[in-house]
Amino acid sequence: MTRYGPMYGPDVTFLGVPPCTVTEPVTYTDADVVIIGAPFDGGTSHRPGTRFGPSAIRQACYLPPDGSRPSLALRVDPLRDLCVYDAGDVEMFAGDIERSLAALESAVYAVASAGAIPVVLGGDHSIALTDATGVARRHGFGRVSLVHFDAHADTGDIEFGSLHGHGQPMRRLIESGAVRGDRFLQLGLRGYWPGPDTLAWMAAQRMRSYEMTELVARGLDACLSEAFGIATDGCGGVFLSVDVDVVDPGMAPGTGTPEPGGLTSRQLLDAVRRVCYELPVVGVDVVEVAPPYDHADITAYLGNRVVLEALSAIARRRRDAAGGSPWDPTQPLLDAR
Amino acid sequence: MTRYGPMYGPDVTFLGVPPCTVTEPVTYTDADVVIIGAPFDGGTSHRPGTRFGPSAIRQACYLPPDGSRPSLALRVDPLRDLCVYDAGDVEMFAGDIERSLAALESAVYAVASAGAIPVVLGGDHSIALTDATGVARRHGFGRVSLVHFDAHADTGDIEFGSLHGHGQPMRRLIESGAVRGDRFLQLGLRGYWPGPDTLAWMAAQRMRSYEMTELVARGLDACLSEAFGIATDGCGGVFLSVDVDVVDPGMAPGTGTPEPGGLTSRQLLDAVRRVCYELPVVGVDVVEVAPPYDHADITAYLGNRVVLEALSAIARRRRDAAGGSPWDPTQPLLDAR
Amino acid sequence: MTRYGPMYGPDVTFLGVPPCTVTEPVTYTDADVVIIGAPFDGGTSHRPGTRFGPSAIRQACYLPPDGSRPSLALRVDPLRDLCVYDAGDVEMFAGDIERSLAALESAVYAVASAGAIPVVLGGDHSIALTDATGVARRHGFGRVSLVHFDAHADTGDIEFGSLHGHGQPMRRLIESGAVRGDRFLQLGLRGYWPGPDTLAWMAAQRMRSYEMTELVARGLDACLSEAFGIATDGCGGVFLSVDVDVVDPGMAPGTGTPEPGGLTSRQLLDAVRRVCYELPVVGVDVVEVAPPYDHADITAYLGNRVVLEALSAIARRRRDAAGGSPWDPTQPLLDAR
């Protein structure tokens, strides 16, 4: 059986890492990480275009696609220190969300089953359902906590007559038991959705959602530390889901449902770094990059750097776990390592 | 039962014509024309965004939305000389093409059954299947010919594992018998799709497809006249389907699958006018206007003017049929009428 | 007499709130807030386009225009907890600033006289003159303080030979006595205008202007608290005027006179919230959103959210005044209220 091809444009891997084929585990038996493209925007409630997200995130870089990216900040080369493959895109027809999500879930589960961390490039946030479920099927339902950066809670019930869509995956995940409500951490919420009924449902699940006001009033770092304590309480793994709209639309315009008042790009990168350095991450997705609404690729660049930041921190965590000295954010760049 | 609302943004009617409710025929018993929005891009094979087409086409005008547009060229006011309503949008979830198309077909059929001409604002071209079928259910399968302006034949079979999508509606229409293959007229085709198998299938159906080369070599007007002869041979009505990508992408960039070398906007407007003035049009759709790829609304304006041109010619045809002197394109604007 | 219609495009109300007619007070006797569009850019000294600001601000949202927006942060639904109407646009011909401003002042005064808070959507900042004057005519000249977020002082004298324009309204307001100079609070000024003479005039009026350097050095919150003390000293009401260019143009590009080095969107939203929660606001305007220079509607979204934030805080202030427990920014989102 042949490799999944790209849905849109040429068959390009993430910054030049080697390709693999999801349906042939032998092609990635030694993988630490497998990247999967989910070029799907059929679940978007407003501006479409995330179908081109995987392609844009893979390529958004001014450096050559040579499968190497030495991190200045973390002093690792995530694409070399880790064994990273790119499985290409899952075929996901926008007009059939159920079939598309099922196909993606199979791919994620295959990767997780092979012992690798799936990193899924969206696509709209509908895919968080399958991304986290695919991982949970491997690590145990209720055994993986979820750290979720987003402007929106994504806990809607039925919208446009469907159980599926980019505003609903988090509810489905809790309903199915894949993720425990009280191990569900949301950061960056703001704005005017959802309404009281949904918030009541969320509270009943004992979710922990940090609205921007709380993040500003208490400090992002303090809230992260608190959330990390919850995330690791009784869970062996963490799934990280990053909706790029958690960043202020003034800095990340290429997205479908922009909500002013978000994090800066710097804050998101630092937060992602902390999650992946301090927690046992077993799966990642980066979603809602919508190139048609982007300018000069700045949102695509941000998506690319979120992936690299996550991988760098995972690599550094492993190095430190193997006996390295812990990472010190105040260390000057050129000091001996 | 209440009126169909808009899927995106406020409830705006086409240039201010009065609203109606599809499910309540009493609200449009006197209608000559009912406009229906089909905000669906789940069937797009490449660039999405046509979900915002209905909203853009309805509003793209620098004149006030007052329900009046006196045509300089045809000396009618199509929005006043005809009784035109706007039924708003059909709810069409991008992630479920089958349910979406079914909902649209019901609406189109209801309007046609009431004796009005449905004018459907797409949306991607997947909807041509339901638009023409809804009309054919009223006028008789095989009794309505189809005049189709497009860069693409849209006669694909299965794509992305689905029978439905914006590259396939014309095949489905012929297979079902809704439209006879030998009463299917295509104008403006060009480029590198479809391949020989599909072309052979089309030839076997006895379709008549005018590639741009033929239109240039023989002249657009001669080809149109020839096509009109076929269209009215044994058919009591004509469905006009206008894919905005028939115009050169240099003049109409806001579309999903641009193919260089098309008509000018002027040519399309003149051709639409001839179709609607010379033929018994019983249904219209205008599709593939994709606002995220547009610039300064020029493609949306073109979509709006295609609708107005069609309605103006229908109005003039009716006036002349009622005893007016026939329209003369060389008559000076300010000559007595 | 009929309702003011829109100047540009269809007659759409702010996020779907009910319409009213300014000249018929019976249509808004129970109003807490009346929104007024001021589609005027005839007073702009540089990039025009704010004439499309009211339409853009009203519609910039990915949620349906259903007249409901439950605030996550403040736990109120400003569009339901308050009685909010939208009076549509005042007709303001760009080529005649004097007549246009007079028409707007009448509308603002009518709303204020009915006991409602006018919220004016600009439009260029010329309108601040009439917005604040209209309110002061109701509450008493010199009895309303002005809290003004802006990159520019807008205290110019004569420009382009005219007393009116978007760089001069604040001078006119003080000269007329509508607002006391020593109850005029400006936040976010920066850059290279005005020059010493105008600054001397401002100092002589005892205005209190916070340049960005001071806001950064002392902290925005400390400065706000200080300003609030001045604003309420002897004034029974506060007019809030928000020029969107107070935000850094990197985050809010859709404006006419961008001045780098401004607030973040998050800072502005938090500051607007504090003004409307802590002070007795009697009028609001949000100006200088210029859609032709915007990208992906991000500046329009910001304008929309500034309005919602103001209304939410007003609603919460009223609820707390009626006996509710005071708002606590550190309270987790899902904690019982």
Added chain:
Amino acid sequence: MTRYGPMYGPDVTFLGVPPCTVTEPVTYTDADVVIIGAPFDGGTSHRPGTRFGPSAIRQACYLPPDGSRPSLALRVDPLRDLCVYDAGDVEMFAGDIERSLAALESAVYAVASAGAIPVVLGGDHSIALTDATGVARRHGFGRVSLVHFDAHADTGDIEFGSLHGHGQPMRRLIESGAVRGDRFLQLGLRGYWPGPDTLAWMAAQRMRSYEMTELVARGLDACLSEAFGIATDGCGGVFLSVDVDVVDPGMAPGTGTPEPGGLTSRQLLDAVRRVCYELPVVGVDVVEVAPPYDHADITAYLGNRVVLEALSAIARRRRDAAGGSPWDPTQPLLDAR
């Protein structure tokens, strides 16, 4: 008295021709042509931005601004064969149309009185009133015919409560007697404005308006020749007014009221050449270039080239009148001249 300065940006002349000062005729006594900027968009009924038209038209060129432009087609260097000055911009405050138009009229009249051809760079089409009036005051009311390329007739009466605006100048010109209605030639009209009353008024004035349909049906060249016969019947001079929206918005998007179905750029350039080569042109304006809606400066480039084409044809006409052999459009470029 000093030279008129620019309203927006640096003091740049048209492609580097020398500057002059309108109020000091001594600075342009030898002028054949004086260029005047009219940076005014206060009369625009829809999209503003033409205030930046003069600056954009002056600079839109990839060649150095060296005051020389040898025309390949006409074998003259209009900027050297003619004596061309640029008087800079007239100060025109958008918020005061009456004062602005009066200032412009003075400038145009001064130039015409000095025996030079004024070439006015708009700005919105409101200025045609003053441009043509200024010229008629010199050459005699009713003694100058008007050749007018436009999508719109611009013969409205009162709009937004004003007699002035970009939809009305042609009516004012005829009412005042500056231009005879029966020497008023319009080419390129189309669309859905104005309505029957205005058309009746136009017919009563015996205007000759060529709608696009007639131009296509009869041929642009035939219509031009017919129009030229009318224009020179009893009139000693011709004023040429070019609204860039006569070109299809697909090719010239940077304008305020785009109407699909227009001329191509090539057609406009050829037509302008014929007007200025075959007729005794005494004044020109080029209006409605709106940079905020332009892309990659293509509309500004077109405006620049319309000016150059007009000047080149004027220069060639003078050369041929002085005894040169008449221009032959079929002559190969490199044949001896």
Added chain:
Amino acid sequence: MTRYGPMYGPDVTFLGVPPCTVTEPVTYTDADVVIIGAPFDGGTSHRPGTRFGPSAIRQACYLPPDGSRPSLALRVDPLRDLCVYDAGDVEMFAGDIERSLAALESAVYAVASAGAIPVVLGGDHSIALTDATGVARRHGFGRVSLVHFDAHADTGDIEFGSLHGHGQPMRRLIESGAVRGDRFLQLGLRGYWPGPDTLAWMAAQRMRSYEMTELVARGLDACLSEAFGIATDGCGGVFLSVDVDVVDPGMAPGTGTPEPGGLTSRQLLDAVRRVCYELPVVGVDVVEVAPPYDHADITAYLGNRVVLEALSAIARRRRDAAGGSPWDPTQPLLDAR
């Protein structure tokens, strides 16, 4: 020795054709055509960006990159009927034009020497010098005529102190004897460059340059036929150089030196088809596609289609030469072939 890699972004071949390595002729011994990327904009006199032209032209398509493109018009599949490889990009540092051009010339010569037709994707027009020279070195200096579509003659002498640049290649080609001046055919020239001295030099070389005026007055097809007669008089091969700015900038904005009044896209495609079907083409370049100034990829699409049109016509020419019936542009698409 390894394959030339891409200069910018991933290693993608033209629409998925197989790769080859220029320096290893064994990788393309059976080639009919070899595509070479020339990502160079160091010779541009105005807007840069053509360095991204090769990547954009290779990918600009909504169909999958599967190495197959059946032409509707010509009934061949150029990517399958011909043996087409893509050699990737030549490394061309913008800051060193001499070294860059030398590297490209080597590549072109290698391909021509192997008996294949080089098709070079620019890059700015500086590269025409090396493209045509590389071919002439194989086929004989003075033995290859040049058919050149362009708005500009590109016959400048020294600019910015350099003999090389995108305004000068044609002069260098004639000076070196690579191409005979009297077998140099230029079509589409227009505007205001070059001046009399350069035109005199061109005339002295007996070049044949068709300015747009002549093309319009005599008809493009008649001029092409005339030019074809010259091109094949004593020359065994033809090099086709297509500068995308020959098309009107209104339809092809993504270019560096836009000159209004050009061909339509349709005209260019038809003309390219005639050249490659009627003449013995031995080399092609397509230049001046500048993605930073493009909109919605329309100019990149045009570049892609110019390449496909050329290849299709070459394939059809070979098929007909092998005994097929000649191509008939009036043949209906679905008629038996």
Added chain:
Amino acid sequence: MTRYGPMYGPDVTFLGVPPCTVTEPVTYTDADVVIIGAPFDGGTSHRPGTRFGPSAIRQACYLPPDGSRPSLALRVDPLRDLCVYDAGDVEMFAGDIERSLAALESAVYAVASAGAIPVVLGGDHSIALTDATGVARRHGFGRVSLVHFDAHADTGDIEFGSLHGHGQPMRRLIESGAVRGDRFLQLGLRGYWPGPDTLAWMAAQRMRSYEMTELVARGLDACLSEAFGIATDGCGGVFLSVDVDVVDPGMAPGTGTPEPGGLTSRQLLDAVRRVCYELPVVGVDVVEVAPPYDHADITAYLGNRVVLEALSAIARRRRDAAGGSPWDPTQPLLDAR
């Protein structure tokens, strides 16, 4: 010898300051500052366009170009309190980096030799080599420290086969001895370049590079103070080099190699102010503003304001040195000075 002219567009000076001619020192003997345009992007490794940077930076302002800009924050008018000239552009052909850099170095050295501070407007960062060398030739090799704001270290060795390019100037400067490695201060570095070898080289030179992580963890102000101590240790002057990509691309998109996670515009302006107020600055460059990738000129505005902020702080430093009271950032704007 005449003045250097502009390379692109009209001869415009920075905000209207008077012009001078570099090769005629008599034209700027009294200069405090001379501005030099370096319209060069031949050294860019990715997105070009900085050739238009000088023109954009000079003009990006909504105020008239009157040679006056009173700073609100620093209470000086840098364009009047200092004697500032603009020498126009150095001719720099993109295709010849060596010749271009040599020409620029001559110009910078001439200005420095005349006792003025050269302020060079880039252009890509290749020019830092010549900018700092030109200054060091006047003040002594190794006697000028370098304060460098950038996302990138720009210490690469050979790239694209060249010693020169925008990723390498800092290495060349240290290698030549123009700047001491241990007086080289870099702020804002981040991302994934350069790799370990280059970092080791940098450490061996004893450079001090502040990656964003350190700036966030320790605070920008603390790091600046530390860096200032190093900069002035044994060096009599400081060269300030500002690459606009040190700001987050979300706020400054118009640049060639965007790296997410940077400073805000506010932070950069404040930091530049501190450098120029607290240190003895003898040269400045502002580079990498690339207009083709900008939106609504926001990056050009930022570049303009960086220049003004630097000049304002220099002017204030001189005033205070002459006996003024030191600048106090907490002083209210309208307090007596």
